[in-house]
Amino acid sequence: MQSWPLHEQLYSADQVRQLDALTIQAGTPGFELMKQAGRMAFRHLLRRWPDIRSVSILCGGGNNGGDGYVVAGLASRKGIQVQLISLSDSEKLTGEAREAWLWACDRGCQVQPWQQNMRLTGEVIVDAMLGTGLTGNVRGHYQEAINQVNQYNCPVLAVDIPSGLCADKGVVLGDTVKASLTVTFIGKKTGLMTGQGPEYSGDCRFEPLCVPDSVRRQIQPVAQMVNADAIGRLLKPRSRTAHKGHCGKVLLVGGDLGFAGAIMLASQTCARSGAGLIKVMTRPEHIPALIARQPELMAQGIESVHQLDPWLKWCDVIVMGPGLGQSGWGQQIWQKVIHSDKPMVLDADALNLLAINVDKTFMPDKAQRNWVLTPHPGEAARLSGMSVQEVENNRLDTVVRLSEKYQATVLLKGAGTLIASDGLLSINNSGNPGMASGGMGDVLSGLIGALLAQGLSGYDAVCLGAQVHGLAADRLAAHYGERGLLASDLIDVIRVLLNPECEQNAG
Numbered sequence: 001m002q003s004w005p006l007h008e009q010l011y012s013a014d015q016v017r018q019l020d021a022l023t024i025q026a027g028t029p030g031f032e033l034m035k036q037a038g039r040m041a042f043r044h045l046l047r048r049w050p051d052i053r054s055v056s057i058l059c060g061g062g063n064n065g066g067d068g069y070v071v072a073g074l075a076s077r078k079g080i081q082v083q084l085i086s087l088s089d090s091e092k093l094t095g096e097a098r099e100a101w102l103w104a105c106d107r108g109c110q111v112q113p114w115q116q117n118m119r120l121t122g123e124v125i126v127d128a129m130l131g132t133g134l135t136g137n138v139r140g141h142y143q144e145a146i147n148q149v150n151q152y153n154c155p156v157l158a159v160d161i162p163s164g165l166c167a168d169k170g171v172v173l174g175d176t177v178k179a180s181l182t183v184t185f186i187g188k189k190t191g192l193m194t195g196q197g198p199e200y201s202g203d204c205r206f207e208p209l210c211v212p213d214s215v216r217r218q219i220q221p222v223a224q225m226v227n228a229d230a231i232g233r234l235l236k237p238r239s240r241t242a243h244k245g246h247c248g249k250v251l252l253v254g255g256d257l258g259f260a261g262a263i264m265l266a267s268q269t270c271a272r273s274g275a276g277l278i279k280v281m282t283r284p285e286h287i288p289a290l291i292a293r294q295p296e297l298m299a300q301g302i303e304s305v306h307q308l309d310p311w312l313k314w315c316d317v318i319v320m321g322p323g324l325g326q327s328g329w330g331q332q333i334w335q336k337v338i339h340s341d342k343p344m345v346l347d348a349d350a351l352n353l354l355a356i357n358v359d360k361t362f363m364p365d366k367a368q369r370n371w372v373l374t375p376h377p378g379e380a381a382r383l384s385g386m387s388v389q390e391v392e393n394n395r396l397d398t399v400v401r402l403s404e405k406y407q408a409t410v411l412l413k414g415a416g417t418l419i420a421s422d423g424l425l426s427i428n429n430s431g432n433p434g435m436a437s438g439g440m441g442d443v444l445s446g447l448i449g450a451l452l453a454q455g456l457s458g459y460d461a462v463c464l465g466a467q468v469h470g471l472a473a474d475r476l477a478a479h480y481g482e483r484g485l486l487a488s489d490l491i492d493v494i495r496v497l498l499n500p501e502c503e504q505n506a507g
Helices: 013-025 030-048 063-077 095-106 140-151 197-201 229-234 260-272 284-293 305-314 328-337 349-357 377-384 388-393 395-406 440-453 458-480 487-497
Strands: 009-011 054-059 081-086 111-113 124-128 156-159 181-185 203-207 223-226 249-253 277-282 298-301 317-320 344-346 371-373 408-412 418-421 424-428
Touching (some): 009 013, 013 030, 030 095, 030 156, 030 181, 030 203, 054 063, 063 095, 063 156, 197 203, 223 458, 249 260, 249 305, 249 440, 260 277, 260 284, 260 440, 277 284, 305 328, 317 328, 344 349, 349 377, 371 395, 371 458, 377 388, 388 395, 395 408, 395 418, 395 424, 458 487
Parallel strands (some): 181 203, 223 424, 249 317, 277 298, 317 344, 371 408
Antiparallel strands (some): 408 418, 418 424
């Protein structure tokens, strides 16, 4: 398993508060931390909008509001016109937030109390209303202010987190500010990275502030961020004496009538991702097209499930599900393959059949399982017995529960893809909305199967596969745009990314 850099650790809101408190106990005054946060937010404000002449800053009654008061004081000193609005009685502020309010007033800022339908005059709005402590839905004048902010056609900088977004789950708590830029402090919050977090946080920037490493080591993060650094860490140049037997043998099973494309995409990706030998077993009608498209594949039609027996023994890894369907053909294959003790990637209808049969059919002993499950939220709902909405509202808890229930490495698809395995939890940072098209999951399953076959653990193969899959889409979207992105477009780019030494990856 990989050890990721400290700045790529992800924390819950409570853990960030602990880091804050421990840093203060270690000798850094709380108001100094607040001033650091305000300075960092203001620096990003100027970097993003260097010609800004006016700003509207909305401050709440807690420390998030205190950060906003520091931004206001810095902007005023810079000669920027400041509309400073308080959503709580400034005279009743306490602690560091009160210090920040007085600090801003000493620098010429005049505070206006929030009024319904107040006109916001700034070229940029700074949201410092509600921080990470919010648990229930936004109400009252905070709800009014959030809706007012979202009605304006101007950019928004969110301080630490967009007001109204759950810092842990990435769900909207009634109403949420939709930010153009979020500057978050001390620790990256899981809610910014998954679920609806990426939609509402916009471009997210992290500032660690002066939290000592000795303090960070006292708090175990809830998750890790998977980024492009994983490619070079996990993939090394091959031995000069390598041959196809060293690079893994993969059996891909699926492709019922009408779904030939799914098994084709998975098998082609598997081949381009470095697997040494690939056997594809599908409907006999699909064999000519498979061979014509990719002659390197060993393709065979399934007319009897007993034909699978020698290949289940031969392979190192199984990928089952792309185009499998739930007809009698698919069900018989599933019943045969699921009893294998080989590492196995289960996707699409292999997951749906697992959800139907898990309480009815003998399953391999948990100690013998080496499974990877790759559900989208609908499939995760069926596997967990929850509704899709419940899954989306509890993404982190759901992926961990599924991993424990099936003793598997589980990848939960969606914005901020989640990976859980044996107590480990990661969020992938690559990918874009252009991936909302058919066949993307088939490509991912073939990619993960190839990485497993080349010796990576389930957790590492899934983390790397998710990162490369999304990064390939990001490269294509940057060049051609998101609309019209096809799953088959990713395959050649995936090959390039899986070769870190390739000159196309330079720079």
